[in-house]
Amino acid sequence: MHLRTLVWREFFERKNQLVTGFLAVLLGITVIVSIKNITFYSEKAVARELDALGANILILPKSASIQDYYSADLQDEEFPEDYVTRLILSDIQGLDNLSPKLSIPVDMGGRSFTLTGILPKNEFQAKAAWVGAGIFARPQGCGTVGGPTDGSIPPTQNQPPPQETLVRRTVIDDLGSTEALVGAEVAASLGLKDGSTIDLLGKTFTVTAVLPQTGTVDDTRIFAHLHTVQQLAGKGSVIHAIEVVGCCNEISRGLVQKINRLLPEARVVTVTQIVDTQIKTNRMMSRLSMIFLVIIVLLGGASIANYMYANVFERRREIGTLMALGATSSFVLRAFLLKALVLGLSGGIAGYILGTVLSVTLGPRIAGVPVLPRLVLLAWAVGISTAIALAASYFPARRASRLDPFATLQEV
Amino acid sequence: MLRMEAVSKHYNHRGQLVKAMDCVDLNVEKGEFVSIVGPSGSGKSTFLLTLGGMLTPSRGSVWLNGQSLYGMASDERAQTRRQKIGFVFQTFNLVPYLTALENAQVPLMLARVDEGSQKRVALSLLERVGLADRLNHKPSELSVGQQQRVALARMLANDPEIVLADEPTGSLDPDTTREITEFFVALNREGRTIVMVTHNQDTAARAQRILWLVDGKLYTAKPKR
Numbered sequence: 001m002h003l004r005t006l007v008w009r010e011f012f013e014r015k016n017q018l019v020t021g022f023l024a025v026l027l028g029i030t031v032i033v034s035i036k037n038i039t040f041y042s043e044k045a046v047a048r049e050l051d052a053l054g055a056n057i058l059i060l061p062k063s064a065s066i067q068d069y070y071s072a073d074l075q076d077e078e079f080p081e082d083y084v085t086r087l088i089l090s091d092i093q094g095l096d097n098l099s100p101k102l103s104i105p106v107d108m109g110g111r112s113f114t115l116t117g118i119l120p121k122n123e124f125q126a127k128a129a130w131v132g133a134g135i136f137a138r139p140q141g142c143g144t145v146g147g148p149t150d151g152s153i154p155p156t157q158n159q160p161p162p163q164e165t166l167v168r169r170t171v172i173d174d175l176g177s178t179e180a181l182v183g184a185e186v187a188a189s190l191g192l193k194d195g196s197t198i199d200l201l202g203k204t205f206t207v208t209a210v211l212p213q214t215g216t217v218d219d220t221r222i223f224a225h226l227h228t229v230q231q232l233a234g235k236g237s238v239i240h241a242i243e244v245v246g247c248c249n250e251i252s253r254g255l256v257q258k259i260n261r262l263l264p265e266a267r268v269v270t271v272t273q274i275v276d277t278q279i280k281t282n283r284m285m286s287r288l289s290m291i292f293l294v295i296i297v298l299l300g301g302a303s304i305a306n307y308m309y310a311n312v313f314e315r316r317r318e319i320g321t322l323m324a325l326g327a328t329s330s331f332v333l334r335a336f337l338l339k340a341l342v343l344g345l346s347g348g349i350a351g352y353i354l355g356t357v358l359s360v361t362l363g364p365r366i367a368g369v370p371v372l373p374r375l376v377l378l379a380w381a382v383g384i385s386t387a388i389a390l391a392a393s394y395f396p397a398r399r400a401s402r403l404d405p406f407a408t409l410q411e412v
Numbered sequence: 413m414l415r416m417e418a419v420s421k422h423y424n425h426r427g428q429l430v431k432a433m434d435c436v437d438l439n440v441e442k443g444e445f446v447s448i449v450g451p452s453g454s455g456k457s458t459f460l461l462t463l464g465g466m467l468t469p470s471r472g473s474v475w476l477n478g479q480s481l482y483g484m485a486s487d488e489r490a491q492t493r494r495q496k497i498g499f500v501f502q503t504f505n506l507v508p509y510l511t512a513l514e515n516a517q518v519p520l521m522l523a524r525v526d527e528g529s530q531k532r533v534a535l536s537l538l539e540r541v542g543l544a545d546r547l548n549h550k551p552s553e554l555s556v557g558q559q560q561r562v563a564l565a566r567m568l569a570n571d572p573e574i575v576l577a578d579e580p581t582g583s584l585d586p587d588t589t590r591e592i593t594e595f596f597v598a599l600n601r602e603g604r605t606i607v608m609v610t611h612n613q614d615t616a617a618r619a620q621r622i623l624w625l626v627d628g629k630l631y632t633a634k635p636k637r
Contacts, residue, residue: 001517001530006510013509321505324466325566326494326522328487406458406467409501 003331007338014314017307022347024303025389028296029351029381030358032289037359037374038367039285045369046282057244057256059083060267064241073101073241074114074217081226081237083263087244092258094250099243102226104233106200109190114221115200117229117239120175177228180205184212185219198222201232246270285367296384301392304343308336308396312403319400320408329401336397337390344389348382355381413605414440414463414574419472421458421628432458433469434628440607442573445600447619448609448630455628456609457578463607464497464576465489476574494523498572502579504563506551512538512562513547519569537565541595557588564595575599577608581615593618 011018061077084100102117175181180200182192187210192198196207205224213219230237246255259268312319319332356373363371416438423430432455440446450456461467463474465481474481476496481489493499506515516534525533538544541561551559560580567575577596581589593615600606609625610616624631 001514001521001527003521005514006507006521009509009514317505318507321501321507322518322522323490324464324493324499324501324505325519326490326570328490330487331522404467406461409457409461409466409505 003335003338007335007342010315011339011342014311017310018343021300021304021307021343024300025296025344025347025385026351026354028292028300029348029385030355031292032296032384033352033355033377033381034359034362035285035289035292036377036380037356037371038363038369039282039289040374041363041369041371042285042367043282045367057246057259057268057270059087059242059244059259059263060269061240062265062267064267073116073243074103075240078102078235078238078240079266081230081239083239083266084242086262087242087259090262092255092262094247094255096245096247100226100239101241101243102229102233102235102239103221104201104229106222108186108198108200111189113186114217115229115232116221116223117226117233118175118223119226120223175208175225177225178203178205179208179224181209181211181223182207183219183221183223184210184214186222187211200224203228203232293384297388300347300385301388304340304389304392305396308340308393309399311339312336312396312400315400316403316408319403320405323403323405324409332403333397333401336393336400340389340393340397341386343393344386345382347389348385349378351385352378352381413442413444413477414438414607415475416463417473417475419462419469419474421455421462421467422470431455431628433462435472436628436630438463438623438630440605442605443600443603444621445596445606445619446608447616447622448607448625449611449613449616449622449634450609450625452611454625456625458628459625459630460576460578460607460609464499465493494519494570496573498567498570498575500560500563500567500575500577500580502582504551504556504559504583506559506562506566508551511548511550512543512554512558512565515551515562516565516569518566523570533569534565537568538562540568541565556583557585557591560584560588560592564592568599573605575604575606575608577606577610579610580608581610581612589615 058073060073061075061079063077064075081100084098087095087098100119103114106113106115180198182190182198186192187207190198192207192210194207194209198205198207200222205222211218211223226239244259256268256270260266319327322332356377359371360373363369416436419433419436420431421433423432436459448456448459458467462469465474465476465484468482473483476492479492481492484492507518510518513531513534516537517530520530520533535544535547538547541564543558543561543565546554546558546562549558551562554562560583564580575596580596581592584592589612596606596608596615597618606619608615608619616622624634626635
């Protein structure tokens with residue numbers, strides 16, 4: 001027989017009292033695991049949506065009005081290109097990519113199009129819609145499942161681009177002063193293809209690629225190097241907008257406000273319809289889980305402490321007898337703490353299982369996202385429940401170890 | 413072997429001083445069988461638990477084999493109890509959720525004896541007290557006489573030199589009382605030192621020496637009241 005035999009046998013001796021303490025831990029952990037699991041997958045869903053959208057933050061002139069997110073850069077007012085440098089040199093975290101743009105209207109074949117100056121590599125990285133066509137592998141650094149979560153390392157730096165995109169990528173990276181990319185609608189209406197030449201504002205450009213259909217205003221754009229377009233516009237080093245791929249986690253932590261503070265002369269907008277509602281929901285879930293954490297600590301802890309004190313009181317003759325037989329104080333202390341450990345472990349594991357089942361079942365209905373089991377929550381649940389059980393049992397256990405054996409043997 | 417020197421134990425009960433033991437002197441030789449007789453409330457249990465290192469006296473000292481019991485640290489005293497002293501209680505004090513075999517194993521578990529040896533020793537002791545067919549019975553499934561025999565087996569598990577028994581026959585019928593008394597006599601014949609507190613005059617008479625404890629004072633002859 002060992003100490004654990006003694007603890008295990010006693011565990012089932014007073015089942016009714018045990019149930020209260022166990023249920024308090026079980027239910028608390030269940031609720032927290034459910035909320036944390038659903039919140040996690042909800043946040044990932046937001047991240048995926050933002051990734052799919054491409055740039056999710058726009059930096060515009062102060063007076064700019066937003067009618068259409070995709071044509072928001074078609075403004076009259078400009079601001080200095082220097083803003084890009086200020087952003088790059090700042091310590092703001094979560095800026096996955098910056099793409100400055102200057103857009104001017106051009107007429108070709110009796111139709112009006114938009115000539116947009118871009119810094120090619122950045123522009124392509126910011127366009128999720130073009131990735132599917134294999135033109136460019138844009139970074140997946142915005143907290144998406146399986147990708148870096150802090151956005152500090154674009155995965156494209158860690159892995160080589162697909163072989164079939166290499167040639168075009170090189171062209172895009174090196175987009176020269178007379179090279180242009182044309183949107184699908186421009187190419188269709190003017191009959192342009194790779195290698196065609198076009199005249200824009202008195203300058204001849206060679207079409208290096210026809211971009212695939214995106215369903216946005218980009219299909220009616222012609223893209224050229226930003227500095228070439230600036231020369232053609234004759235306005236100096238100015239831009240209409242900076243598209244930013246902001247990490248959604250950082251957006252929720254106030255990325256927009258940080259950019260606003262850095263560039264007070266500019267207007268910073270984000271895809272509020274998605275970000276605000278989803279992030280508000282996620283925040284609410286996080287707060288709920290914190291509230292439940294406090295409840296479980298207070299309620300679960302009080303319940304276990306109460307159970308343990310009652311257990312010590314009921315077992316005082318047994319404790320006195322064990323001491324008479326030669327048990328030390330530390331033996332008695334260990335017996336009660338081991339019992340608390342078993343209670344915490346079993347409550348944590350059962351709470352994790354129940355919470356996971358609940359979140360997987362109810363997650364799609366509550367948050368509209370598929371939820372899968374997460375093993376990391378098992379460690380978290382067991383850690384919390386065990387810590388609570390041990391902390392709540394420490395004083396009752398210490399009291400047991402300090403019982404006066406004479407009093408316990410006399411009074412019964 | 414076992415010696416008490418001017419031991420007093422005083423309690424403060426609701427503002428009143430209670431003298432459970434008052435300047436008690438006692439010397440018990442190795443292999444001696446001593447009975448302590450006295451009325452209820454005379455301080456017999458206090459006396460026995462103080463003698464066994466379970467209750468620190470208010471004054472005086474208790475010596476075991478030349479060592480002061482209360483001069484030891486509490487864990488050292490627990491170790492001494494584990495190795496040298498066996499307790500028997502009137503209410504048996506068996507652990508209710510353990511079987512007879514497991515109850516007899518408890519002192520061996522506390523002494524960190526390996527599990528195989530625990531079972532072997534406990535089994536032979538239960539056979540000795542006539543309970544070989546009740547090994548897996550819990551205390552609630554045993555008669556009071558059987559429970560006391562399990563308690564005796566448990567007491568013997570660590571082969572103690574000294575047996576301290578607090579009214580061991582107080583809850584038993586006359587036949588079982590005789591059996592248990594004979595068992596103590598047999599233990600004494602094996603060379604164990606026995607100090608037994610009892611109400612029962614017949615049981616007390618089997619001891620080599622009878623002492624009277626009245627109002628916390630120890631007498632060698634029955635005091636006149």
